[in-house]
Amino acid sequence: MSNRLFQGxxxxxxxxxxxxxxxxxxxxxxxxxxxxSGIGETRQGVREELSYAxxxxxxxxxxxxxxxxAVKSEYIVFVEGIDEAAEKNSLVLAITLNNIKSLYDEKYDxxxxxxxxxxxNILPSDIYIKxxxxxxxxxxxxIVYLIKFFGKIDVVPFDMVQNMFPDKSKDYxxxxxxxxxxxxxxxxxxxxxxxxxxxxHTMADTFSTEFYTRVSIGIGTAVDNIKDLARSYKEAQVAxxxxxxxxxxxxxxxxxxxxxxxxxxxxxxxxxxxxxQEVFKKGSLESLDSETLMTIQCFFENNLNVSETSRxxxxxxxTLVYRLEKIRKLTGLDLREFEHAITFKVALMVKKYLTSKxxxx
Numbered sequence: 171m172s173n174r175l176f177q178g179x180x181x182x183x184x185x186x187x188x189x190x191x192x193x194x195x196x197x198x199x200x201x202x203x204x205x206x207s208g209i210g211e212t213r214q215g216v217r218e219e220l221s222y223a224x225x226x227x228x229x230x231x232x233x234x235x236x237x238x239x240a241v242k243s244e245y246i247v248f249v250e251g252i253d254e255a256a257e258k259n260s261l262v263l264a265i266t267l268n269n270i271k272s273l274y275d276e277k278y279d280x281x282x283x284x285x286x287x288x289x290x291n292i293l294p295s296d297i298y299i300k301x302x303x304x305x306x307x308x309x310x311x312x313i314v315y316l317i318k319f320f321g322k323i324d325v326v327p328f329d330m331v332q333n334m335f336p337d338k339s340k341d342y343x344x345x346x347x348x349x350x351x352x353x354x355x356x357x358x359x360x361x362x363x364x365x366x367x368x369x370x371h372t373m374a375d376t377f378s379t380e381f382y383t384r385v386s387i388g389i390g391t392a393v394d395n396i397k398d399l400a401r402s403y404k405e406a407q408v409a410x411x412x413x414x415x416x417x418x419x420x421x422x423x424x425x426x427x428x429x430x431x432x433x434x435x436x437x438x439x440x441x442x443x444x445x446x447q448e449v450f451k452k453g454s455l456e457s458l459d460s461e462t463l464m465t466i467q468c469f470f471e472n473n474l475n476v477s478e479t480s481r482x483x484x485x486x487x488x489t490l491v492y493r494l495e496k497i498r499k500l501t502g503l504d505l506r507e508f509e510h511a512i513t514f515k516v517a518l519m520v521k522k523y524l525t526s527k528x529x530x531x
Contacts, residue, residue: 190250288403316406
């Protein structure tokens with residue numbers, strides 16, 4: 171909020187209060203005063219005294235009161251006098267200025283503007299108008315991170331993220347839920363996706379080691395148009411949802427790396443059931459034990475290479491071939507054939523999806 175706006179309000183209230191009134195900033199400097207000669211002077215010790223006292227102090231002939239919370243208040247109002255009238259006037263002044271400041275911040279704050287965009291609370295036609303008012307760059311690349319905090323948290327999640335990304339001109343931290351925080355971060359046009367994910371891993375590691383807090387982070391794709399931030403946010407949401415189904419061991423999920431899981435997640439469950447029934451004989455998939463399923467998973471991870479898979483599983487090559495032949499007899503699919511392997515891989519993912527999202531009748 172500008173000092174000029176504060177000064178205008180103080181001048182309007184001067185006649186009603188009929189005492190010297192004003193505002194000091196976080197450095198103890200008078201930024202607005204009904205006595206113009208006092209603007210710019212420093213009032214040492216006020217903020218320290220107020221931090222101990224809480225809501226109000228009487229100090230060297232003046233009554234001081236914070237605008238908003240005493241702990242996080244940027245500004246403090248003062249009224250000449252230490253009597254009851256000064257106390258009441260300081261309360262009226264603090265409440266009035268706090269409400270005006272809140273309205274001003276909501277209207278002109280860039281973080282609130284971005285929050286309205288990602289939550290679809292602003293018309294597309296108004297986005298460019300508002301961005302011009304805020305002098306907001308509309309054509310730079312930005313990426314949306316959605317950070318979900320789990321468990322009991324001693325520190326406010328918003329503060330944790332904000333402390334890691336203090337540059338408010340390029341990084342915007344937004345609270346979208348009690349334990350859900352969005353980070354909109356500016357990136358270069360030739361950004362490296364590995365660097366983007368590295369930032370997410372750094373966040374997760376910091377929260378884990380310093381605050382003993384577990385998080386999951388979804389990453390949207392980079393957008394170069396401000397109105398597309400809503401799309402990047404939705405992608406980050408999808409990344410977390412799909413990750414819960416197909417990448418349960420990961421806590422960093424990028425939308426760009428979801429692969430076929432993204433497609434399966436959008437399919438109707440009835441269609442998925444039909445697919446499984448067409449691919450497998452009745453009960454053939456359920457007849458595979460945990461050892462066989464582990465073998466299949468390892469076979470896929472090693473690019474259908476029999477020798478490499480047998481080495482990783484510490485079994486003889488012939489043993490692995492026997493298992494693969496057993497799978498072929500049970501399911502009708504030979505995993506050594508590329509097309510059959512693809513079908514089987516997709517089928518396992520579909521089965522996993524249905525397990526997480528059962529069919530509703």
